[in-house]
Amino acid sequence: MTQAVMGKQGSAFVSELEGKHLHPLWDRYQRITPVQPQAPDVPFIWRWRDVEPMLHRSVAEVSINDVERRALIMAHPAFGSETTTTSTLLAAFTVLDPGERARPHRHTGAAIRFATRAEGAVTIVDGRRCEMKAGDLIVTPPMVWHGHINESDQRIIWFDAANMPLIRAFDAHFFEPGDPRNNEFWQVDAGEERLWTEAGLRAQGVEASPAHSPKYRYPGEATRRLIAAAPIGADGLRVVRYVNPATGGAVMPTLDCYAARLDKGTATRRKRATYNMVCLVVAGEGRSSIGEATFEWSQHDVFTIPHWTWARHEARGGHADLFMVTDKSAFERLDLVREEME
Numbered sequence: 317m318t319q320a321v322m323g324k325q326g327s328a329f330v331s332e333l334e335g336k337h338l339h340p341l342w343d344r345y346q347r348i349t350p351v352q353p354q355a356p357d358v359p360f361i362w363r364w365r366d367v368e369p370m371l372h373r374s375v376a377e378v379s380i381n382d383v384e385r386r387a388l389i390m391a392h393p394a395f396g397s398e399t400t401t402t403s404t405l406l407a408a409f410t411v412l413d414p415g416e417r418a419r420p421h422r423h424t425g426a427a428i429r430f431a432t433r434a435e436g437a438v439t440i441v442d443g444r445r446c447e448m449k450a451g452d453l454i455v456t457p458p459m460v461w462h463g464h465i466n467e468s469d470q471r472i473i474w475f476d477a478a479n480m481p482l483i484r485a486f487d488a489h490f491f492e493p494g495d496p497r498n499n500e501f502w503q504v505d506a507g508e509e510r511l512w513t514e515a516g517l518r519a520q521g522v523e524a525s526p527a528h529s530p531k532y533r534y535p536g537e538a539t540r541r542l543i544a545a546a547p548i549g550a551d552g553l554r555v556v557r558y559v560n561p562a563t564g565g566a567v568m569p570t571l572d573c574y575a576a577r578l579d580k581g582t583a584t585r586r587k588r589a590t591y592n593m594v595c596l597v598v599a600g601e602g603r604s605s606i607g608e609a610t611f612e613w614s615q616h617d618v619f620t621i622p623h624w625t626w627a628r629h630e631a632r633g634g635h636a637d638l639f640m641v642t643d644k645s646a647f648e649r650l651d652l653v654r655e656e657m658e
């Protein structure tokens with residue numbers, strides 16, 4: 317049989333199959349089994365100088381009593397109206413004026429806050445009062461009640477990240493509102509968070525759920541001490557992973573956070589990975605080449621490293637600190653982590 321005859325007959329057959337809701341694998345093979353991942357999103361940067369004025373305007377435009385959260389999500393144009401930052405992650409900034417409360421709720425999406433200008437803010441997580449000092453990381457694991465309050469006399473802003481796009485892709489997202497008039501929710505102290513604040517020590521007789529970290533607050537001062545002492549890795553970065561103190565693994569099964577320091581005058585090696593990453597510039601200035609893009613960045617800018625995209629970073633002026641939120645732990649559980657370095 318000649319190629320032309322085969323093609324003609326094949327195409328008529330394919331149409332007949334499609335009419336019966338059957339797709340021949342041989343016709344769809346490349347689409348079903350791509351040779352490698354192909355991120356739909358290009359690397360992107362949101363600059364603090366553009367975001368900050370919009371946060372201030374949001375306070376004037378909406379009352380906290382009328383909205384679930386006063387947050388501005390960084391929405392990548394590649395995803396159109398989908399409201400997502402990378403394929404699987406959301407990143408945002410939240411703003412609260414003095415005395416304002418962001419009402420309690422819980423959901424199956426995992427989330428984190430990183431305190432940028434949040435001195436005086438408090439997040440209540442699972443009945444524990446977690447302060448938000450500069451550089452603190454607060455984790456809110458799936459289905460744990462949480463709410464926020466600004467107890468200071470100044471406007472506060474923090475960085476948020478969550479994985480609703482991933483959970484929605486599985487269509488496994490549940491959400492439950494709390495009672496905004498329940499004052500008892502806010503009348504708590506550090507509670508059981510005290511069990512997990514002392515590094516290297518574990519109280520006997522305290523059980524921890526294997527599902528996620530029993531520790532919710534990771535103080536910035538501890539991160540800064542450790543990152544200064546951490547060795548430079550093969551990729552040229554000093555990296556500290558936020559871990560579950562009971563297991564040594566990621567803080568949550570689907571959200572995985574890192575602090576990284578770029579030393580002055582040191583460029584990292586080019587690296588790519590199957591997981592997605594959002595980077596918040598905590599301090600300093602620098603430049604990153606990600607895929608075809610090159611970004612100059614400074615404090616509180618946010619940029620993305622889509623999955624399977626080459627990335628290289630360098631600090632400018634002095635050293636620079638990045639906070640990196642990833643879905644690496646989800647990929648670990650699915651045995652899908654692959655990393656390459658040049």
Ligand SMILES: [Fe+2]
Nearest residue numbers: 421423427462
């Ligand atoms: Fe939430």
